Amino acid sequence: MHSVSATIPFVDLSAQHQPIQDQIEQAIRGVMQRGDYILGQALAEFEQAFAAACRSQHGIGVACGTDAIALGLQACGIGEGDEVILPANTFVATLIGVLRAGATPVLVDCDAKTALIDLVAAEKAITPKTRAIVPVHLYGQMVSPTLLRNLANTYGLLIFEDAAQAHLAEREGYRAGSIGVAAAFSFYPAKNLGALGDGGMVVTNDETVAQKMRSLRNYGASRKYFHADYGTNSRLDTIQAAVLNVKLPYLTEWNLDRSQIAEQYNTRLKPLYAQGILPIQNQCGKGHVYHLYVIRARVENQDGSAACALDRETLQEKLAHQDIQTGIHYPIPCHLQPAFKNLGYRAGDFPISETLCQEILSLPMYPGLSDPQIHRIIDVLEASLTAHSALKISA
Numbered sequence: 001m002h003s004v005s006a007t008i009p010f011v012d013l014s015a016q017h018q019p020i021q022d023q024i025e026q027a028i029r030g031v032m033q034r035g036d037y038i039l040g041q042a043l044a045e046f047e048q049a050f051a052a053a054c055r056s057q058h059g060i061g062v063a064c065g066t067d068a069i070a071l072g073l074q075a076c077g078i079g080e081g082d083e084v085i086l087p088a089n090t091f092v093a094t095l096i097g098v099l100r101a102g103a104t105p106v107l108v109d110c111d112a113k114t115a116l117i118d119l120v121a122a123e124k125a126i127t128p129k130t131r132a133i134v135p136v137h138l139y140g141q142m143v144s145p146t147l148l149r150n151l152a153n154t155y156g157l158l159i160f161e162d163a164a165q166a167h168l169a170e171r172e173g174y175r176a177g178s179i180g181v182a183a184a185f186s187f188y189p190a191k192n193l194g195a196l197g198d199g200g201m202v203v204t205n206d207e208t209v210a211q212k213m214r215s216l217r218n219y220g221a222s223r224k225y226f227h228a229d230y231g232t233n234s235r236l237d238t239i240q241a242a243v244l245n246v247k248l249p250y251l252t253e254w255n256l257d258r259s260q261i262a263e264q265y266n267t268r269l270k271p272l273y274a275q276g277i278l279p280i281q282n283q284c285g286k287g288h289v290y291h292l293y294v295i296r297a298r299v300e301n302q303d304g305s306a307a308c309a310l311d312r313e314t315l316q317e318k319l320a321h322q323d324i325q326t327g328i329h330y331p332i333p334c335h336l337q338p339a340f341k342n343l344g345y346r347a348g349d350f351p352i353s354e355t356l357c358q359e360i361l362s363l364p365m366y367p368g369l370s371d372p373q374i375h376r377i378i379d380v381l382e383a384s385l386t387a388h389s390a391l392k393i394s395a
C-alpha cells in the first residue's frame with residue numbers, strides 16, 4: 001500500500017501493469033518465437049477484438065492516433081478542396097490529422113459546460129464545401145450521437161470520430177467508434193487502453209474504407225509491390241498488438257474504476273462549487289469513460305456563479321507544493337498555436353475555448369488511484385482556497 005503522504009502522480013501505469021506483467025511478457029515472447037513482427041498474427045487478432053469491442057466490423061492498426069486520423073480521413077475519400085469541421089478545443093493531433101489528409105480545417109467553438117464541440121456553431125460553419133465533421137469525444141465523454149447524426153443527415157456530411165480519449169465510451173445506445181463512417185483511436189500509453197509505446201487504429205463498418213486503410217498504412221500496396229495508392233508506412237507493431245491483446249479484457253473494469261473515481265471527486269467537490277470550482281459536466285451518464293477528470297477554476301461569473309479566488313496556475317502550484325501532480329488539457333486552443341497561424345484565426349475567435357483553456361485543471365485519474373489519495377487531493381484543494389480567503393480577510 002502506498003502511503004497517503006507520498007507523491008500522487010498525475011498518471012501511474014504500474015498499478016495497471018503489475019498484476020499482468022507475466023502475461024505481457026509471455027505475449028511478447030510469443031511474437032519473438034513466431035518472428036512475425038510486421039502485420040503478424042497478434043495484430044490480426046487485436047484488430048478483430050478491438051473492432052468488435054467498438055461494435056464495428058473492421059479494425060486497421062496503425063502507428064499512432066494521429067496517423068489514424070490522417071489516413072482514416074483519406075481512406076474515406078476526404079482530401080483537397082474538402083472542408084472538415086472540428087473543435088478548436090482539442091489536442092492538436094486532431095487538427096494535424098485533418099491537415100495531413102489534405103483537407104481544409106474549419107474550427108468551431110465548444111460548449112462551456114462539457115468542453116465538447118458546439119454543434120450549433122458547427123451547423124453555422126457548414127458551407128457547400130463541407131464534407132465531414134470530426135467530433136472529439138474529449139476527456140472520455142461522447143458528443144451526442146443523435147445530434148451528430150441529425151446534423152450529418154441534414155447536410156449530407158460524413159462523421160469521422162476522434163475517439164482517442166474514449167475507448168468503449170457509450171451514449172444513447174452507441175459506442176464510441178460506431179457513430180459514423182469511421183473512427184480513430186490512439187493507444188498512447190496513458191490512454192484508457194494503452195500500448196507500451198505508440199499505437200493507433202481506425203475502425204469502420206465500411207469494407208471499401210477498410211481496404212483503402214490497409215493499403216494506405218502499407219505503402220499504398222493493394223498486393224506486394226503493386227502500389228495503387230500513394231500510401232505510407234504506418235503499421236501497429238505486432239509486439240504492441242500482443243500487449244494490447246492482453247490488456248483489452250481488463251478495459252471495462254479499468255473504465256469502471258475511472259468512473260468510480262470520478263464519482264468520488266464529484267461528491268467531494270460539491271462544497272467547493274460556491275468557491276468557483278466546477279467540474280466539467282457529464283451529460284453522457286454512465287457511458288463517460290473519464291480519460292481525464294477536469295475541473296475549472298472560474299475566472300468570470302457572468303452567469304452569477306462564484307469566481308474562484310485563486311487562478312488555475314496558483315492552484316496547480318499549491319497542489320504541486322503538496323506533491324500532487326496535475327495536468328492541463330489543453331493550455332492553448334488549436335487556433336492560437338503558432339504552428340497554425342497561417343489558418344488565419346485570431347484571439348477572440350472562439351471565446352469559450354479560450355476561457356476554458358485558462359480555467360481548466362486535470363486532477364490525477366488512473367485505475368488504482370485510491371480513496372485516501374482522492375481525499376487528500378480535495379483536502380489540499382480546499383485548504384488552499386480557505387487559506388487564501390482567510391489571508392484576504394485579515395489583510
Ligand SMILES: *Cc1c(COP(=O)(O)O)cnc(C)c1O
Pocket residue numbers: 064065066067090091093094136162164165185186187188198199200
Ligand atoms: C492522443 C490523442 C490523439 C493522437 O494520438 P497519438 O497516438 O498520440 O498520435 C488525437 N486526438 C486526441 C483527442 C488525443 O487525445
